[in-house]
Amino acid sequence: MPKAVLFDLDGVIVDTAKHHFIAWRALARELGFEFTEQDNERLKGVSRMDSLTILLEVGGLTLPEDKKNALAAKKNDQYVKAIKQMDASEILPGVTDFLKALKEAGIKVALGSASKNAPIILNQIELYDAFDAIVDGNVIKKAKPDPEVFLKGAELLGVAPQDCVVFEDAQAGIQAGKNAGMYVVGVGDANVLTGADDYVSDLSEMTLERLK
Ligand code: B16
Ligand code: MG
Numbered sequence: 001m002p003k004a005v006l007f008d009l010d011g012v013i014v015d016t017a018k019h020h021f022i023a024w025r026a027l028a029r030e031l032g033f034e035f036t037e038q039d040n041e042r043l044k045g046v047s048r049m050d051s052l053t054i055l056l057e058v059g060g061l062t063l064p065e066d067k068k069n070a071l072a073a074k075k076n077d078q079y080v081k082a083i084k085q086m087d088a089s090e091i092l093p094g095v096t097d098f099l100k101a102l103k104e105a106g107i108k109v110a111l112g113s114a115s116k117n118a119p120i121i122l123n124q125i126e127l128y129d130a131f132d133a134i135v136d137g138n139v140i141k142k143a144k145p146d147p148e149v150f151l152k153g154a155e156l157l158g159v160a161p162q163d164c165v166v167f168e169d170a171q172a173g174i175q176a177g178k179n180a181g182m183y184v185v186g187v188g189d190a191n192v193l194t195g196a197d198d199y200v201s202d203l204s205e206m207t208l209e210r211l212k
Contacts, residue, residue: 001212002183004159005102006150009113009136011044011169012187012203014090014125016115019082024055027075033059045170047114047143048072076117083117086124094204099130101208108132110153112166112176114144133157145175150182165211167203168196 010016021040028035039058043051052072056063063071102109110133111118118136122128133156135149142148154164166177169187174196177184185206186196193199200206 001105001208002107002165003163004108004110004154004157004165005211006110006112006153006164006166006177006182007131008045008166008168008170008173008187009111009115009118009121012092012167013095013111013127014086014092014121016083016086016121017044019079020051022082023075023078024051026078027071028055028059031056031059031061031071033061035059045114045144045168045172047137048076048116050143080117080120083121083124086121088126091125091127093202094206095127098203098206099127103130105208108157108159110135110157112149112153112173113137114140114149114173144170144172145179147176147180150177150180154180154182167206169193171195 007013017040020043021037024040024043025035035055035058042054046054049072052068099109109131111131113136116137118134133153135153140149140152150166151161154161161181164182166182166184167187168174168177168184171193174184174186174193178195184196186193186199187202190199
């Protein structure tokens with residue numbers, strides 16, 4: 001049995017990808033090009049500034065650093081307005097029951113997210129206190145697939161990486177978990193995601209028995 005479980009946030013605990021998409025698409029339209037849902041797939045698990053770089057690449061634009069910072073801030077303002085409307089009803093299937101089962105079994109849980117807005121989201125969905133440690137985009141220096149986010153989580157929990165299980169929906173996140181030397185469960189379409197040790201479509205498919 002693992003001693004700790006580390007969860008990605010966006011795409012595993014809640015679906016904030018839709019809110020990111022709406023805000024990025026609005027920015028693209030302002031800049032004069034279309035940004036599709038398919039383009040948005042490339043932003044999953046990717047940091048805010050790297051996401052902007054991809055978006056500008058889609059639009060064929062090259063902009064100076066100060067302009068990029070202003071655009072990222074603008075997108076974030078719109079995104080924060082949207083996530084401040086979220087509530088516990090947006091927690092994805094199986095999450096609450098699985099967190100409860102882990103707590104009862106004495107297994108520690110941490111958040112490992114690229115998002116700088118993770119604390120706002122966790123407060124909105126009333127899950128902030130469900131985590132023994134929170135590692136997010138405000139803390140980490142190296143983006144996924146670098147293992148930093150998950151290694152830091154394991155360190156804060158006092159658990160060795162080989163005793164940790166990671167739940168991730170993004171390809172870069174699965175790679176980050178593997179790079180950390182952890183067992184990784186891909187959350188989503190097993191035909192699309194690669195490199196994980198196991199796959200579930202959402203956390204309602206996960207039980208303590210399966211985790212063993
Ligand atoms: P923010 P995760 C990631 O969260 C998202 O998947 C990604 O789309 C987003 O760009 C990134 O957080 C940064 O988010 O702009 O809120 O700091 O999947 O690692 O929980
Ligand atoms: Mg994610």
